[in-house]
Amino acid sequence: LFLTAMAIHLSLRVAPLDLQQGGNSRIPYVHVPAARMSILVYIATAINTFLFLLTKHPLFLRSSGTGTEIGAFFTLLTLVTGGFRGRPMWGTFWVWDARLTSVFISFLIYLGALRFQKLPVEPASISIRAGPIDIPIIKSSVNWWNTSHQPGSISRSGTSIHVPMPIPI
Numbered sequence: 001l002f003l004t005a006m007a008i009h010l011s012l013r014v015a016p017l018d019l020q021q022g023g024n025s026r027i028p029y030v031h032v033p034a035a036r037m038s039i040l041v042y043i044a045t046a047i048n049t050f051l052f053l054l055t056k057h058p059l060f061l062r063s064s065g066t067g068t069e070i071g072a073f074f075t076l077l078t079l080v081t082g083g084f085r086g087r088p089m090w091g092t093f094w095v096w097d098a099r100l101t102s103v104f105i106s107f108l109i110y111l112g113a114l115r116f117q118k119l120p121v122e123p124a125s126i127s128i129r130a131g132p133i134d135i136p137i138i139k140s141s142v143n144w145w146n147t148s149h150q151p152g153s154i155s156r157s158g159t160s161i162h163v164p165m166p167i168p169i
Contacts, residue, residue, distance in 0.1 A: 007029070007030065007033065008030050010029075011026055011027075011029030011030050012026050012027075012029075012030065015029055021088075024084075024085065024088050027081055027084055027085040028085065030077070030081050031078060031081035031082055031085055034074050034077040034078045034081060035074075035078040035082075035103070037074040038071055038074035038075040038077075038078050038103075038106070039135055039138065039139075041067050041070050041071035041074060042067075042071050042106065042110075042131060042132070042135065043132065043135065044067055045063075045064050045067030045068055045071055046131065046132050048060045048061075048063045048064035048067060049064040052064060065117055068110055068113045068114055068117065069114065071110050072107065072110035072111060072114060075103065075106055075107040075110055076107060078103060079100070079103060079104065079107060082100065082103075098141035098144070098145040099138060099141045102134055102137045102138045102141050103138055105134055106131065106134050106135075106138060109130070109131040109134065113131075
């Protein structure tokens, strides 16, 4: 939490302003890492859930429960910062775009898993195991469909953003 708060502070207060976008250019310094963390935590949570179902060891259950809470936080942070980033370009906070919708579905899966954790049965494990289907959809949605969201800026073949930007992201 401390590192997340520090990153938010540095990106929103210390990063230089862009001449054309102004303060809106600072949002990707929070938005992109939050999006990557939400996906990374989801993968780790799905692995822990799968290991729990194999071994029934309580450590895997506890770590998948904690991962669900952390992942839901980062997914919510991704949705909120993405809305603030997109508002000046789209004219609204939310657009039913392919990537936004697939990330929102991931957030709903997280919320369902959080709700199911209170039950004595293991439906949370089932929902977390079904969710990784959404990860490639989130990643590739901007390339598959022509929607409002910009195409991926960072890929294996290179980057379409200014060279110093990916370092802090």
